[in-house]
Amino acid sequence: MGFKEFCFKKSLWLFHFGGASCNNCDIEILDCLTPRYDVERFGMLLVGSIRHADVLLVNGSINQRDKSRLLELYEQAPKPILVVAIGACGCTGGIFAEGNTFAGPVDKIIPVDAYIPGCPPKPEAILAGIVKLLNK
Amino acid sequence: MVKKTLIPIGPYHPLQEEPELFKLYCEGEIVKDIKWETGYNHRGIEQLSEKKTFDQSFFLVERVCGICSTSHPFAFANAVEEAGNIEITNRAKYIRSIVGELERIHSHLLWVGLAGHFLGYNTVFMWAWKYREPILDLFEMISGNRNSYAMFKVGGVRRDIENNKIPKIKETLDKFKKKNDLLVGAVMDDPVIHARTKGVGILTKQDIIDYAAVGPTARASGVAIDVRKDDPYAAYPLVNWKVITAEKGDVFAKAEVRLLEMYESISIIEQCLEGLKKEKEGEIEVKVKNIAAGWGTGHAEAPRGEVFHYVLTDGSNSPARHKIRAPSYTNIATFKKSCIGQTISDATISLAAVDPCYCCTERMAVAYDWKTGERILNGNELIALSAEKTSKLKNK
Numbered sequence: 001m002g003f004k005e006f007c008f009k010k011s012l013w014l015f016h017f018g019g020a021s022c023n024n025c026d027i028e029i030l031d032c033l034t035p036r037y038d039v040e041r042f043g044m045l046l047v048g049s050i051r052h053a054d055v056l057l058v059n060g061s062i063n064q065r066d067k068s069r070l071l072e073l074y075e076q077a078p079k080p081i082l083v084v085a086i087g088a089c090g091c092t093g094g095i096f097a098e099g100n101t102f103a104g105p106v107d108k109i110i111p112v113d114a115y116i117p118g119c120p121p122k123p124e125a126i127l128a129g130i131v132k133l134l135n136k
Numbered sequence: 137m138v139k140k141t142l143i144p145i146g147p148y149h150p151l152q153e154e155p156e157l158f159k160l161y162c163e164g165e166i167v168k169d170i171k172w173e174t175g176y177n178h179r180g181i182e183q184l185s186e187k188k189t190f191d192q193s194f195f196l197v198e199r200v201c202g203i204c205s206t207s208h209p210f211a212f213a214n215a216v217e218e219a220g221n222i223e224i225t226n227r228a229k230y231i232r233s234i235v236g237e238l239e240r241i242h243s244h245l246l247w248v249g250l251a252g253h254f255l256g257y258n259t260v261f262m263w264a265w266k267y268r269e270p271i272l273d274l275f276e277m278i279s280g281n282r283n284s285y286a287m288f289k290v291g292g293v294r295r296d297i298e299n300n301k302i303p304k305i306k307e308t309l310d311k312f313k314k315k316n317d318l319l320v321g322a323v324m325d326d327p328v329i330h331a332r333t334k335g336v337g338i339l340t341k342q343d344i345i346d347y348a349a350v351g352p353t354a355r356a357s358g359v360a361i362d363v364r365k366d367d368p369y370a371a372y373p374l375v376n377w378k379v380i381t382a383e384k385g386d387v388f389a390k391a392e393v394r395l396l397e398m399y400e401s402i403s404i405i406e407q408c409l410e411g412l413k414k415e416k417e418g419e420i421e422v423k424v425k426n427i428a429a430g431w432g433t434g435h436a437e438a439p440r441g442e443v444f445h446y447v448l449t450d451g452s453n454s455p456a457r458h459k460i461r462a463p464s465y466t467n468i469a470t471f472k473k474s475c476i477g478q479t480i481s482d483a484t485i486s487l488a489a490v491d492p493c494y495c496c497t498e499r500m501a502v503a504y505d506w507k508t509g510e511r512i513l514n515g516n517e518l519i520a521l522s523a524e525k526t527s528k529l530k531n532k
Contacts, residue, residue: 016153017148018153018155019155019177020176020177020178020179020498021154021177021202021495022199022200022202022205022284023153023154023201023202023203024199024202024205024283024284026153026154026202027202027246027283029153030153030265031265034249034265034269035262035265035266036266036269048149060177061179063176063177063178065175065176065178066155066176068507069147069148069176073148095184095195095196095199096179096180096181096184096199098184098187099179099180099181099183100183101178101179102179119199119284120202120282120283120284122282
């Protein structure tokens with residue numbers, strides 16, 4: 001077992017970064033915590049500080065103002081950390097990619113481990129994405 | 137002299153899903169002043185909309201806000217139809233209203249859940265979001281997506297609600313009504329919720345008028361303002377319903393208004409479904425050839441208040457100017473009244489009580505240098521830039 005596998009063997013704690021999004025992905029991420037999907041039974045927990053997190057969930061297009069904050073958060077994160085880009089905007093910029101404040105999709109700013117497309121991705125898709133990432 | 141402490145909330149705070157920054161200036165535990173900063177969510181939607189055709193713009197305005205993703209296309213459709221002088225069929229009107237009201241139910245449930253979460257009452261959060269799922273399933277059945285429904289277009293709607301889907305919708309709503317009784321009972325009778333929300337974040341009738349607040353925020357203070365009644369659109373004049381108001385203006389009154397509004401929404405949907413049965417299936421749109429030069433304004437009552445869209449057309453197939461004003465834009469300003477004088481622990485629920493939606497509100501851009509954080513363009517500099525461009529053009 002490598003160091004990385006050892007780090008992600010047990011409960012994953014998630015930190016959620018909502019960039020310049022339309023809130024859809026944000027509420028679908030929150031939906032994963034609620035009774036129908038309930039990711040907490042797998043030990044996944046949304047935490048308040050990036051310093052406690054194993055996974056950084058990024059959704060929404062990133063604008064000029066968010067860019068420096070996202071970089072700063074990534075630097076503060078304990079390594080290794082898994083970065084997951086959620087939604088069409090997180091993956092490519094989506095419908096907002098032509099906007100005047102757009103500062104590049106997430107993978108131009110920080111390295112991304114998994115992409116979950118969809119506008120918004122269903123909670124099942126988010127769960128499936130994270131499971132795939134763990135089995136990688 | 138008491139020392140003033142600055143307590144920042146945000147921009148990326150576990151309390152909020154959206155990025156925004158509140159600065160609470162406190163003396164001891166009492167909030168003395170509040171400032172807020174937005175811009176973390178700005179996407180340049182108005183500018184993007186001018187590059188797109190009317191049909192494409194609907195997908196864009198839907199993504200102004202994911203939670204009220206019907207109200208923006210609703211107002212935009214009203215605006216374009218006013219500009220183009222288009223009258224839509226009754227079936228389309230009913231379908232628009234049904235989708236709008238289903239959205240109000242899901243949005244209010246979402247707020248009740250989040251308010252419970254802010255109070256540290258996670259049972260309410262889990263409960264409300266559990267009952268929200270069947271409503272989202274209805275959306276999936278009607279439109280194919282849980283959020284962002286893409287139901288609207290100029291001259292009607294994209295998809296029909298066929299008559300064979302009506303029993304399923306009715307059944308789900310009947311089940312939901314019973315669940316909602318439980319939820320309302322739990323919130324209204326709970327002594328802890330009473331203690332935490334009564335007399336907290338009070339907005340008087342005069343405050344509402346001064347700050348031009350809209351939606352449930354205004355209705356909780358006894359101002360019966362509702363676009364659906366004041367300037368009726370779609371199927372709202374065809375059905376019977378009443379505007380819910382409360383008098384106290386505190387957080388409890390806001391919760392009460394939202395919870396009771398869900399019953400009105402259910403009643404509107406049921407009447408619309410009856411109306412739908414009388415109309416012929418498939419008559420959901422009128423063909424629109426072109427939209428003449430002119431302008432149109434459109435309102436819609438979003439779950440949070442009045443959404444306003446202004447569209448200037450120039451005879452082409454895309455808007456020449458598109459202006460959006462979302463309800464949170466005016467509601468956020470009431471924080472100056474509701475939060476000041478409260479303790480810090482009450483400030484969070486006062487902030488959440490107006491159900492602020494920052495992705496709706498982000499309508500302005502100021503350029504910042506992202507390395508130093510300095511504002512690089514102010515009004516005078518913009519004028520200087522403009523003057524420079526003119527002189528360049530002159531010299532050509």
